[in-house]
Amino acid sequence: MTDKDLEHAERTASEPSEAVRNLPATIEEELKKLTHFTGTIEVPLPMPTGEAAAAEPAKEETSAENKEFDDFESLLWGGNLPSDAPIINYGDEYVVTEGEPLADGKEPSSIDEITQAIKTVEDPELMLNVYDLGLIYRLDRLANGDVEIDMTVTAPSCPVAGVMPKQVAEAVSKLDGVGKVTVKLVWEPAWTMDRISEEAKYALDIF
DSSP, rough: OOOHHHHHHHHHSSOOOHHHHHHHHHHHHHHHHHHGGGGGOOHHHHHHOOOHHHSSSSOOOTTTOOOOOOOOHHHHHTTOOOTOOOOHHHTTOEEEEEEOOOOOOOOOHHHHHHHHTTOOOEETTTEETTTTTTTTEEEEEEETSOOOEEEOOOSTTTTTTTTHHHHHHHHHHHHHOOEEEEEEEEEEOOOHHHHOOEEEEEEHHHO
């Protein structure tokens, strides 16, 4: 190779190709930034073909779009719902009963004690107790120690509509001075924010 040919080869190697010269200005500027790039670029490996592909075990699809969930409500509420939680639709009549009749001569629990037991049950979405949220519409303590409660939920489509009434019934029935507890889920009147107690409003910062 002559000196002239060598000079031409060096000049050609240093000059950008025709494709690079024709790039839009913005892309060309980005390419210049790579001149002093010292990082790492990850290049995806090609998919195996033939025998290699057959030997490689297929990966299970974990996409949420393709995976079937047996209990959507459990997924929605972080897995806190029992697997046998009933699905209650708007308008369904739903009544839960817990406990046994109070023994003769046993002193019935006070309304305040019953209220405190109800307050141990929280709405899993708002993380506030159902009493301060205003979900308890009626609370009656009968002379024989039985307790009757009417309650609602914050929204007609609430996925825990079938869970909270049972939780309330169980919480109240644990009191020594309480007999049979009956909790009825009601839909009218519809729950509104103005039913929330002052303490709950403060916790929700909705003053």
